[in-house]
Amino acid sequence: MSLNRSFFVPLDSPLHRLNPLTKLTFVFAMILPAFLSLPAFAPGMAIPVLIAVFVGGVQRQYRGLLFKLILPTILFMFFMQSVFLPIGETVIFQLGRFDVTLEAMQTAFLTVSRIFVMVSSFAILLLTTHPGELMSDLTRRGLPPQFAYVIISTLQILPQMQAKAQTIISAQRSRGLDTESTFLKRVGAVVPLVGPLVFGSLVEVEERAIAIEARGFTSTRPKTSLHNVPDTNADKIIRWIFLALVILSLGGRIWLS
Amino acid sequence: MAIVNLENVTYKYPLTDSPALQNINLRVDEGEFVAVVGPNGAGKSTLCYTIAGFVPHFFKGELTGTVEVAGAESSTSSLHEWVLNVGLAFQNPFNQISGAKYTVFEEIAFGLENIGVPRDEMKVRVEEAMKLTGISDLADRSPYSLSGGQQQRVALTSILVMQPKVLVLDEPTSQMDPIGTREVFGVIRTMAERGMTVVMAEHKVEWIANFADRVVALHEGRILLDGKPREVLTSDILLDKGFGISRYTSVARKAKTRGLWTRQQLPVTLEEAAEGFQDV
Amino acid sequence: MNITISNLHFTYPNGVQALRGISLTIEPGEQVGIVGQNGAGKTTLVRHFNGLLQPTSGMVTIGDWDTRKYSVAKLASRVGYVFQNPDEQLFSRDVKTEVAFGPRNLGYSSEQIQSQVNEALAMTELSDKTETNPYDLSPTWRKMVAIASVIAMDTPIVIFDEPTTGQDAANIARIANVIKTLRERGRTVITITHDIDFCAENFERVIAMSQGRILLDGSANEVLGQEDILATTYVDPPQLTRLGKRLRFKKTVRTEEEFLAALRG
Ligand SMILES: Nc1ncnc2c1ncn2[C@@H]1O[C@H](COP(=O)(O)OP(=O)(O)OP(=O)(O)O)[C@@H](O)[C@H]1O
Ligand SMILES: Nc1ncnc2c1ncn2[C@@H]1O[C@H](COP(=O)(O)OP(=O)(O)OP(=O)(O)O)[C@@H](O)[C@H]1O
Ligand SMILES: [Mg+2]
Ligand SMILES: [Mg+2]
Numbered sequence: 001m002s003l004n005r006s007f008f009v010p011l012d013s014p015l016h017r018l019n020p021l022t023k024l025t026f027v028f029a030m031i032l033p034a035f036l037s038l039p040a041f042a043p044g045m046a047i048p049v050l051i052a053v054f055v056g057g058v059q060r061q062y063r064g065l066l067f068k069l070i071l072p073t074i075l076f077m078f079f080m081q082s083v084f085l086p087i088g089e090t091v092i093f094q095l096g097r098f099d100v101t102l103e104a105m106q107t108a109f110l111t112v113s114r115i116f117v118m119v120s121s122f123a124i125l126l127l128t129t130h131p132g133e134l135m136s137d138l139t140r141r142g143l144p145p146q147f148a149y150v151i152i153s154t155l156q157i158l159p160q161m162q163a164k165a166q167t168i169i170s171a172q173r174s175r176g177l178d179t180e181s182t183f184l185k186r187v188g189a190v191v192p193l194v195g196p197l198v199f200g201s202l203v204e205v206e207e208r209a210i211a212i213e214a215r216g217f218t219s220t221r222p223k224t225s226l227h228n229v230p231d232t233n234a235d236k237i238i239r240w241i242f243l244a245l246v247i248l249s250l251g252g253r254i255w256l257s
Numbered sequence: 258m259a260i261v262n263l264e265n266v267t268y269k270y271p272l273t274d275s276p277a278l279q280n281i282n283l284r285v286d287e288g289e290f291v292a293v294v295g296p297n298g299a300g301k302s303t304l305c306y307t308i309a310g311f312v313p314h315f316f317k318g319e320l321t322g323t324v325e326v327a328g329a330e331s332s333t334s335s336l337h338e339w340v341l342n343v344g345l346a347f348q349n350p351f352n353q354i355s356g357a358k359y360t361v362f363e364e365i366a367f368g369l370e371n372i373g374v375p376r377d378e379m380k381v382r383v384e385e386a387m388k389l390t391g392i393s394d395l396a397d398r399s400p401y402s403l404s405g406g407q408q409q410r411v412a413l414t415s416i417l418v419m420q421p422k423v424l425v426l427d428e429p430t431s432q433m434d435p436i437g438t439r440e441v442f443g444v445i446r447t448m449a450e451r452g453m454t455v456v457m458a459e460h461k462v463e464w465i466a467n468f469a470d471r472v473v474a475l476h477e478g479r480i481l482l483d484g485k486p487r488e489v490l491t492s493d494i495l496l497d498k499g500f501g502i503s504r505y506t507s508v509a510r511k512a513k514t515r516g517l518w519t520r521q522q523l524p525v526t527l528e529e530a531a532e533g534f535q536d537v
Numbered sequence: 538m539n540i541t542i543s544n545l546h547f548t549y550p551n552g553v554q555a556l557r558g559i560s561l562t563i564e565p566g567e568q569v570g571i572v573g574q575n576g577a578g579k580t581t582l583v584r585h586f587n588g589l590l591q592p593t594s595g596m597v598t599i600g601d602w603d604t605r606k607y608s609v610a611k612l613a614s615r616v617g618y619v620f621q622n623p624d625e626q627l628f629s630r631d632v633k634t635e636v637a638f639g640p641r642n643l644g645y646s647s648e649q650i651q652s653q654v655n656e657a658l659a660m661t662e663l664s665d666k667t668e669t670n671p672y673d674l675s676p677t678w679r680k681m682v683a684i685a686s687v688i689a690m691d692t693p694i695v696i697f698d699e700p701t702t703g704q705d706a707a708n709i710a711r712i713a714n715v716i717k718t719l720r721e722r723g724r725t726v727i728t729i730t731h732d733i734d735f736c737a738e739n740f741e742r743v744i745a746m747s748q749g750r751i752l753l754d755g756s757a758n759e760v761l762g763q764e765d766i767l768a769t770t771y772v773d774p775p776q777l778t779r780l781g782k783r784l785r786f787k788k789t790v791r792t793e794e795e796f797l798a799a800l801r802g
Contacts, residue, residue, distance in 0.1 A: 008359065132358050136370065145371075152357055160356075163401075170589055171626045175690065176613035176642030196628035203672055207352040210315055214345050215355065215368035215415060218337040222373050226366040226380070296705035297677045348703065349676045351622045402551055405621045405699065406575025406731075431702040432621075434574040434731050436771040460705065463776060501706045504734055504776040508793045517800055527776070531783040534800065 006156050007061070007126040015056035015124070019235040020134040021141065026052070027121045029242035033249035034117040038256065041249060042113040049120045058127040065123050069158075073119075074112040081108035126155055136225035145223060149212075153205075161201060168196050260454050261285040261308060261423055266322035268303060268312055277303040279478040281322070285423075285456060290449040292465040292486070293458045295475035296499040301458035302348050304475065305427045307331075308456055310339035327422055341372060344421035346429050348458070350409035354400045361403075361411055362387075362396040368419045386418035389444045391437065405432040413441070417448075424448070426457040430464075442468040462490055462503040466525040474500065491523040505530035538565050538600040538615060538693045538725065540586060545595035547581055555581040557749035559595070565693070566723045568716065570730060570740035570757070574771035577746040579729045580621055583696045586727075587616040599694065614643050617687040621698035621729070623671075623679040632658075632674075632682055633667040639690035657689035660715050662708075677703045681711075688715060695719055697728040701735050713739050737761055737775035737791040745770055762789035 015023070034045040053062045081104065083095055088103025125134075131152050138148045153160075172192060173179055179189035266281040277300050285291050293301050306312040313320040314336040324331040327342050347353055358364040362383060369379045387393045390410045395403065400411055409432040416424070426445070430438040442464045449455050449470070459465055465472060465486055472489040474482040476498050482489045489495070491506050505524045512518040517537055524530035540563040547556040555578045563569055571579050584590040585597045588609040597604045599615050617639070620626035629635035636657055640650040658664045661681045666674065671682050684700060700712050709732075716739055719726050730736050736743060736757070743760040745753040747770035753760045761767070761774050764782070773779065781790040786799045 006359065010359075130359055132363055135357055149357065156356065167625050168628050170609070171620070171628055172638075173609035174587055174589060174613055174618050174620075174626075175639035175686065176610050177638075178608070178610040178642070180608050180610065192628075195630070199630070199672075200628065204352070207349075208354075208356050210311065211347070211353045212355050212357075212367075213315065213336060214309070214311075214340055214347070214353075216337065216340050216371035216419065217355075219341065219371050219373075220337065221371075223370055224373050224375055224379065225370050226363055226376060228376065297675070297703075297708060302675070349624070351624055398553075399551065402549065402553070404576045404580060410575070428703055432575070432699065432731070434771040435733055435773040436768065437575060438731075439773070460703070499705055499707045501709075504793070505780065508777060508780075508796055511793060512797060512800065515797070517797070527779055527783065530780050534780070534784055537800075 006131050006159055007065075007123070008130055009058050009061050009127050010130075011057050011128075013055065013057040013128065015052065015128045017230075018128075018238070019229060019231045020125075020129050020137045021231070022235045022238050023125045023129055024134075025239045025242045027125050029246050030121040031118050032246050034114045037249040037253045039110050042110055042117065045117045046113065046120070049117055049124065052121070052124050056124060056128040058124070061127055062120075062123060066120075070116065070119050070123075074115055077115065078108045078112045081111055122155075130227075131156060133227055133229050136223075136227060137229045137231075139223055140225065140229070145217070149217070153208075160204075161197065164200055164204070165193060165197055168193055168200065258287055259284040260287045260327055261456065262323075262325040263307070264323045264325075266307060266320070266324060268307060268321075269319040270303075270316060271318045273318075275478075276319075277478050278307065281307075281478075281480060283473065283480065283483075285454055287422075287454055288449055288452045290446060290455045290468065290470045291457070291473060292469040292471070293456065293473045293475055294460065294462070294465065294490075294495075294500060295458075298477075299475040300478040301475055302427050303478075305345060305348075305425045305456065305458055308423070309343045309345035309425045310334070310336050311345065314339070340421075342421055343423045343425060344416040344419050345425045346413050346416045346427060348427040348431075350405070350412045350432055353412040353415070354408075358400060360397050361392065361400050364400045364411060365415050365418050368415055372419065382418050382420075386414045389417065390414045390441065406434060406437065409433060410437075417444075420453070423454045423456070426455065426459075428458050428460065430459070430461065439464055460501050462501055463505075463526065466490055466503065476500075487522070487525050487529070490525045509533065539563065539598070540694065540725070540727075541596075541598045542585070543596050545582075545585065545597060546593045547578075547585070547590060548593045549581075555749055556585075559749075559751055561744070561751065561754070563725060563727065565725055566720070567725055567742060568720055568740050569725075569727045570736040570743045571727065571746060572730065572733060572736060572743060572767075572770075572772050573746035573752070577770060578749045579746055580698055582746070583618065583698060583727060583729065586612075586694070586696060587618045588612045589618070610642070613639070613690070613692070615692055616694045616696065617690045617692040618696045619683050619687045619698055619700060623676070623683040626683045627671040627679060627686070630670055631668050632663055632671060632685075635671055635682055636663075636686045636689050639686055643690055645691075653689045653691055657685040660688065660711065660718065661685040662711060677705075677708065680704070681708065684712065684715065688719070692724075694725040694727070697726070697730075699729055699731065701730060701732045709735060733761070733773060734775045734777075737778065745772060757791055758789045761791060 030045050030049055034042045053059055082100050083098050085104040088101030090102035091099045092102055093100050135148045135152045139145045178185050263281050263283040266278055267276050268278040269276045295301050310331050355367045358367055365383045366379055392410045413429050430441050445455055446468045469486055472486045473480055474489055503525050509518045509523050519536050520533045524533050542559055542561040545556055545559040548554045573579055588604045627635055637654045640653050661684055663685055671679055701709050716726055741757055743757045752770055761778055764774050775791055777790055777796045790796045790799050
């Protein structure tokens with residue numbers, strides 16, 4: 001269970017020291033080429049993403065996310081697309097009434113590579129960036145605070161839901177709901193969880209709105225921030241390089257096609 | 258001079274039939290420490306929301322009469338201006354975390370960031386406020402991994418640190434240990450003496466009697482009594498209406514019928530009780 | 538059903554050592570009050586009784602069950618726990634469903650469920666709120682729902698974590714009455730509270746905790762009379778005890794009857 005309701009891992013790595021905007025640029029420098037450049041690019045973008053995981057020193061936490069969240073999602077998508085996409089001639093094998101074609105598998109592979117790059121690069125941002133710092137840096141650069149808050153809370157939805165689910169499960173087990181003894185019970189335990197989870201999250205959003213209102217959140221005065229979020233020359237250079245790479249990869253696509 | 262002024266305030270929550278507040282007239286002077294007592298459902302929280310502007314800006318419904326703080330009227334002001342003057346600590350201490358912060362220190366600084374306090378001043382104020390409420394050693398902890406009383410202290414500190422002109426506290430010590438409660442009352446007393454105006458809903462009669470300037474007794478949305486703590490808190494009227502009273506008062510009342518308490522005035526603090534019982 | 542705790546230590550994942558060697562036995566049918574400063578480890582301790590937390594070292598047994606070997610759901614048939622924060626405990630869409638949730642899981646017959654639920658609702662004065670969503674109630678009433686939903690389970694051991702916070706005189710009397718009823722039925726009741734006067738009036742045994750350890754454990758008069766030691770864990774003696782001290786009574790007094798008796802002679 002995530003006690004802090006965010007993915008952030010407090011470490012001191014080169015990636016942690018980068019300015020949040022630089023990391024955000026990194027995220028888009030991975031995603032844009034993966035989605036918009038040549039299809040061959042997409043799986044390749046996984047390499048810089050995985051390198052970044054090591055630079056940030058968050059292998060262990062990333063591995064957790066990979067196995068619990070990313071891999072299950074993309075395997076499921078790969079399967080669905082390979083089987084159900086009605087494209088291509090080159091039938092590799094049949095699954096019931098469905099032809100699994102080479103073309104469909106290629107498309108599926110492209111899709112999941114893109115998803116992998118997108119989710120993983122966001123995960124790296126979240127694992128190495130303090131949510132508060134991201135928020136104050138973005139607002140300092142002129143993003144309206146409400147907007148920044150929406151972004152931050154969206155990014156925290158998963159760990160928050162996880163914590164909430166854990167709370168509800170503890171409450172239900174404390175009153176005798178068997179959620180552990182057999183596989184069926186484990187699966188069945190999801191049913192009484194869904195309603196309270198959705199409802200509880202909605203209530204939480206409203207409660208949070210009133211709590212931050214009382215702390216002057218919508219004040220129109222210019223804001224300040226506790227942390228000085230450093231933005232070094234190195235940061236600026238890195239951002240330019242990322243920008244150049246994005247332009248190059250998109251340009252490459254236009255030029256080659 | 259009155260800094261808080263409620264005139265003929267009546268308020269009904271949306272979709273309800275009977276008003277939660279009825280014809281409330283309340284003036285609070287600058288630097289005064291007013292405690293609000295009353296049984297569950299009396300309207301204490303609603304009164305707090307009304308002074309703090311959440312009624313009618315957050316809770317809609319029907320509000321009549323006027324609510325003035327520091328010369329401005331709440332219905333014509335916006336909530337984000339209002340909260341700069343009036344700080345509110347909510348009754349429920351468990352859901353006041355901003356959700357944007359990683360440590361207790363940052364959580365408490367959140368309000369100061371929002372109202373644009375410079376960084377150096379911010380750090381000093383956060384540290385001072387944490388010292389006042391006894392949570393300095395929690396500075397680096399996550400605001401989510403605290404005990405009940407610790408969470409309440411963080412919530413209270415987050416409002417105290419903003420140094421509003423008027424501090425509205427809705428049962429701010431409900432989860433606190435006994436001596437901690439007394440200390441927090443002391444801190445609030447000191448703040449009132451320095452000019453902060455305090456309105457506090459509370460059940461803890463003994464500490465109200467020791468620290469507050471004035472007590473307002475609320476019952477079914479109306480002000481039943483309003484006066485000096487000793488007079489209000491020992492009144493016979495409260496006894497029949499389900500208000501909490503101190504053990505000193507109730508035991509002296511019993512003693513009186515047996516001739517073991519001879520004074521006219523019933524006690525509400527330890528000192529008064531000790532003096533009175535020494536007579537016999 | 539005995540509760541036996543031997544040399545219990547617990548450290549949270551963030552490194553906070555919340556319990557540092559607790560040993561304790563609670564006999565069947567005992568009524569125990571637990572007091573102590575914020576962060577002393579009271580909630581952490583009782584969360585071990587129904588297995589929500591597992592010892593870092595040491596052992597907790599409920600009757601003949603070692604809590605490490607039984608699931609929380611199983612332990613729920615022996616230990617009912619009213620959470621400190623009702624928001625963490627309640628999840629149903631109306632009060633009736635909430636209160637019936639526990640007894641349903643414990644496999645009572647439907648008549649039994651019906652009567653236990655009704656009785657719990659009556660004891661907490663919730664009978665007119667059965668269709669309300671708990672979230673629409675004030676924090677004070679939510680706490681009453683939390684209490685009802687646990688006593689409806691009719692377990693041999695019941696734990697209340699700060700039951701009286703924010704409650705008015707009438708509700709406190711109701712809670713005291715719930716505890717009295719449980720006592721008459723021979724249930725074990727363990728109550729964490731900062732309301733020392735409530736503790737003095739309703740519990741015969743009191744445990745004072747400080748910084749993850751037990752500081753005092755004994756009869757209420759014994760424990761609540763030790764002003765100096767209690768002060769180290771931020772607890773004041775009850776009002777009447779303090780008054781008795783001030784009046785130089787020879788004996789420690791807790792209740793109004795004791796006080797008046799001492800005053801007379
Ligand atoms: N959001 C709401 N919508 C509708 N009615 C409400 C709402 N909040 C409170 N009420 C009602 O308004 C009345 C006053 O409630 P309020 O919460 O102000 O009382 P209180 O004195 O603070 O009680 P407590 O001691 O339980 O906190 C009650 O009858 C209550 O049911
Ligand atoms: N989920 C958690 N994760 C990490 N540390 C925690 C967690 N919950 C509590 N703690 C810490 O463990 C210690 C004991 O907490 P506990 O909740 O048991 O205290 P308590 O005696 O119940 O206090 P209170 O009277 O304030 O409710 C405290 O220092 C607290 O900050
Ligand atoms: Mg209230
Ligand atoms: Mg606790």
